[in-house]
Amino acid sequence: MTKATMTGWHPEQELAVLLDALTEEILTTPDRDIVAWPRDQIEEASDAAEEIRRLVAAAESGLMAPPTVEFIERAYIARNQ
Amino acid sequence: MDVSKSRQASGAGSREAVDPADSAAAVSRALAELSRLQLLRLGAIARLRARSLPNGISWSDLLHEALVRALDGSRHWPSGVPFLVFLAGVMRSICDEIWRHRRREIALIAFGEHAEVESQDVPCPVPDQERILAASEALGELYRLFTGDGIALRILSGLANGLSAADIRTAYGLSEVEYDSARRRMRRALLRVGLPGSVP
Numbered sequence: 307m308t309k310a311t312m313t314g315w316h317p318e319q320e321l322a323v324l325l326d327a328l329t330e331e332i333l334t335t336p337d338r339d340i341v342a343w344p345r346d347q348i349e350e351a352s353d354a355a356e357e358i359r360r361l362v363a364a365a366e367s368g369l370m371a372p373p374t375v376e377f378i379e380r381a382y383i384a385r386n387q
Numbered sequence: 388m389d390v391s392k393s394r395q396a397s398g399a400g401s402r403e404a405v406d407p408a409d410s411a412a413a414v415s416r417a418l419a420e421l422s423r424l425q426l427l428r429l430g431a432i433a434r435l436r437a438r439s440l441p442n443g444i445s446w447s448d449l450l451h452e453a454l455v456r457a458l459d460g461s462r463h464w465p466s467g468v469p470f471l472v473f474l475a476g477v478m479r480s481i482c483d484e485i486w487r488h489r490r491r492e493i494a495l496i497a498f499g500e501h502a503e504v505e506s507q508d509v510p511c512p513v514p515d516q517e518r519i520l521a522a523s524e525a526l527g528e529l530y531r532l533f534t535g536d537g538i539a540l541r542i543l544s545g546l547a548n549g550l551s552a553a554d555i556r557t558a559y560g561l562s563e564v565e566y567d568s569a570r571r572r573m574r575r576a577l578l579r580v581g582l583p584g585s586v587p
Contacts, residue, residue: 317522318515320547321439324529327546328577329475332431335574337424347579354581355426361447362418362426365454 411460417470418454427578428471434581436478438525441489441517446581453477486518493517532576538569539576 340351421429429450437446453474456462462480464473526547533539538561545555556566 316519317526318439318518321522321526323549324526324543324547325435325439326479327549328435328529328573329432329479331570331574332428332435332577333469333471333475335428335578339571339574340424340427340578343575350579351427352423354430355423358426358430358450359421361450362421362454365451365458366415366418368455 408460410463411458414457414464414470417464418458421470425471429474431578431580432471432475433478435577436475436482438528439482439522440485441521444485449478449481452481456481486515489517490515532580533573536569536572538565539573542566542569542573 341348343351430446433446433450433453437444437449440449453462457464457474457477462477464470468476530540530543533543538559541559541561542555545558550558552566555561556563561569
């Protein structure tokens with residue numbers, strides 16, 4: 307019986323190539339293919355899109371809010387004026 | 388003319404120096420204009436990319452970080468690159484960055500502040516064992532998404548080996564119709580993965 311060994315396999319490289327290819331698949335899926343999904347799947351997709359919209363809003367509002375340090379400094383100055 | 392629209396209209400490939408403030412403002416406008424289908428794609432890409440990350444970092448963490456870097460101007464949106472392609476690239480580079488940090492952390496834990504010098508003397512045939520394990524698991528999960536779909540599994544294997552569509556069809560003896568319909572099934576699965584009723 308021969309002992310089989312796996313050599314030269316680099317899963318991290320294989321995954322990197324696969325993720326690039328699958329990202330391309332997602333980016334190039336025609337809109338018409340998604341619109342043709344069954345109604346329940348379209349509703350799920352809409353909910354998922356709303357979730358992403360909320361994440362976008364959270365990222366934007368997080369940038370607009372002043373850093374905590376600045377807020378604490380301003381509060382300290384205001385109290386001691 | 389709207390900067391974000393001119394960026395998308397000018398096609399992929401051209402790269403010019405972009406002012407950070409201009410890039411950030413254009414990102415903000417482009418985000419506001421994303422359609423539901425584009426948002427769905429963005430979420431799907433984040434879910435896909437996050438599969439390669441260490442445990443404990445979720446797809447929403449990854450997406451949030453990419454959005455913050457694009458919005459604060461630390462990642463510039465090159466002229467001529469479609470917006471989602473740009474964000475996908477930001478997520479890709481964040482994933483690489485996370486693993487680089489992880490590698491440095493492990494070296495620091497093992498060798499302290501002289502890690503850069505002392506770790507060179509330790510024989511280790513596989514320096515990134517955690518990353519390799521995570522990649523093996525992620526590959527397994529991706530293949531499991533298409534369990535029972537032999538054609539999709541063959542296409543996946545071909546893509547993982549960097550083959551083109553024509554090469555995959557030739558290598559596995561697939562007709563154009565078989566190939567295209569399997570590709571559509573794969574795209575739907577990728578866009579739906581993580582949604583209710585889909586394979587996790």
